[in-house]
Amino acid sequence: VTSALEGIRVVELAHERGAYAGKLLADMGADVVVVEPPAGSALRRWGPFVDDRPDPERSLAWWHYNTSKRGVVLDLDSEAGRDDLRRLANRADLVLECEDPGRLSALGLDYEQLRRSELIWISVTPFGRAQPGRADLATDLTVLAGGGPVWSCGYDDHSLPPVRGLGFQGYSTACHYAVMSALTALLYRGVSGRGQFVDVSMHAAANVTTEMASYNYLVQGTTVQRQTGRHALETASLPSQVRCADGRYVNTGVPPRQPKECAGLLAWLHELGLADEFPEAIFLEMGAKRDFIDLSKIGVDDEITAIFAAGREALNFAASRLSAYDFFVGCQRAGLPVGVIYAPEEAFEDRHFAARGFPTPVEHPELGRTVRYPGAPYRFEKTPWRISRRAPRLGEHQSEVFEDWVSGAHR
């Protein structure tokens, strides 16, 4: 099987902020060598752990974010370790590091000190290389709070705090920019022969990943306000998150707005045998018979107002009678974009993701286990995403990497 980044050598200095970027490259075939300190990456001390037994080789965070990489240990506080890193960097196409500004230059290991004309260097830092800010005090929570996303998330009740979503999305957002940068720099190197330095700011990445919160302010100077389960807006919108008969929630999306959608919804209510119990069905029927529904007439034209309201009511009514899953599938088949609100594990076990081959088996021979991992974000026809190996054990590929990369060097 060919890989998109076959043979592209990446040195990654292990760091929780950038591990996901290394994974994105490694799962597409890059030869990523993750460099850990002798005590191991901090990520190895993050839970959850296999069988809840804390151990640097059992961290599921380490496992997830380091698939398809090889691992070496270098003590950058020693001259020998620094020399080894220089040797690897000298053979690398790309260096990925997330150290606080100043640390590497103090060690003599910064871009300026290791640069070659063709080397690409991606630096991911909390505020960028030259901006003010306490990089040493940045966490996923502080990045998402200070960078804007948190302001828009939470509940209608503003006595409750705004909410940060799980999954280290402050890091993942910056890592996407790191990967886009790395690939863009590789393409340019392919036509020019020249590498370069790229400065990725996590704070800036969060700031431009807030949709309307930023650009409504930029364009019209307004401030969006958070709402339960739906877009933060300047003025309150109607709820779109509804509790179904089984106690689970769905997102009802945008109510039917056009004749075809009214007809689809009505047909579905008939199919369910619920149309007779829904008094406003008559308005759906009126909507279905129209050629066009002029949405600008909502609140002006009584019939259009009633049709639009009936659409929303019909969704709420159906939800009250069905499980969240049945509501989701039924509505979608009727042509309405709604969604079941799954916990991650429920989505993972859903038949659609199974049919797409999303759960990905990975061998862990030391534990005698095959573990199902989250799978491909994209499906390439010729160069498939692939987990080529489980995350490295501490120092697992020490001699192998130096033999491969620094031929003739004796370790």
Added chain:
Amino acid sequence: VSAKALSHLRICDFTGQLAGAGSSKWLAPFGAEVIRIEDPVKQGTWDILRTMPPFIDERRGVDFGGGFNNHNVEKLGITLNLRTERGRELLYEIVKRSDVVAENFAAGVLARMGLSYEKMKELRPDVIYVSNCGFGHVGPYASFKTWGPIVQAVSGLTFSSGLPDREPAGWGYSFMDHTGGYVMAEAILFALVHRQRTGEGQWVDLSCTDAGLSLHGPALLDWTVNGRPMRRSGSPHSNRSEHPAMAPHGIYPALGEDEWVAIACRSDAEWRALAGVVGEPWARESRLDPLAGRLAAQDDLDAKLAAWTRVRTKAAAVAALHAANVPAAPVAKPAERIDADPATADFGLWPTVLHSKMGSVRVDGLPVHFSETDWQITRGGPCLGEHTEQVLTGLLGLSSQQVAELRAEGVV
């Protein structure tokens, strides 16, 4: 003028909204020639952002959507009526000259218009064709339709954002439209790197729900390895940090209307530093040190810390905590992080573009800087058909007279 990283590339771009247009928002500022193809009959309104707020002034219409401008800076825009034979022929000529075809219609829409990957490949054997939709082109839900919040609902991202014993809070914006755009840009770029090295093009099937589900990482392994679901009593409590275990870790009220401050202690040392700043007897209680004691007493700890933060401005709380080397950040409101934050302003994060009808407008920039080939954002998003004549004459060699005829015939 510095060199452009991607000026050797042309993108035939059918994308819209944010999940699609976000991908070429990365490519165009690096010099790729991105040609948006829009429908003259529907006035380009398949991309609903063309007519949606925010608005710079009282003007409305397909050329005044502020979100559209934000997501389409530096791109060209042409109209082609693909229902007509001549319109399709012109598109084929553009595809022959394009490195990438990008689209985010519902699955199968382009193929039904006769614009499948197979067709494109006949025209341009090494073409890269990236399709991005909510559930991908394969699988039981391939025909289902989505927008950002629906993707987030189904992929677990809505559920994993919230406070315990309440309904999900979710993301108050289309986080997965942004991320879908990033992943789509990556798909395009990975395929371009492969083509640059091998000459081989390919098709990429991108499903935003796959991309969303892949963002849960360790939580999904906790399920597959330990059998622990996120849907369980007291979970999620997403302002806290179960992994890595931290306490305190949360968002606390500050002095003023809807003012909040985020605080995290990554270690016992940071907790002791925080306790020193707070300086109250409760913070010195031995039960709160080491971490296990704080984890056991989190509700109480959060309440007491909230009482301390509540009487301080978020700026004062952050300053005091930073002085003691404790992680903290304000929950920044748009005005604060856009107009009063040197870390964004000095980074050049909010460039001003010139839009042909709106005039000068500030937009989201890119959160990176390249030492040799940095991005440039100066031109606003295209008005409908703004570059039709330029592209048809410049790229395809038609005369202005021929373009005028095509216009009269309803082809462009």
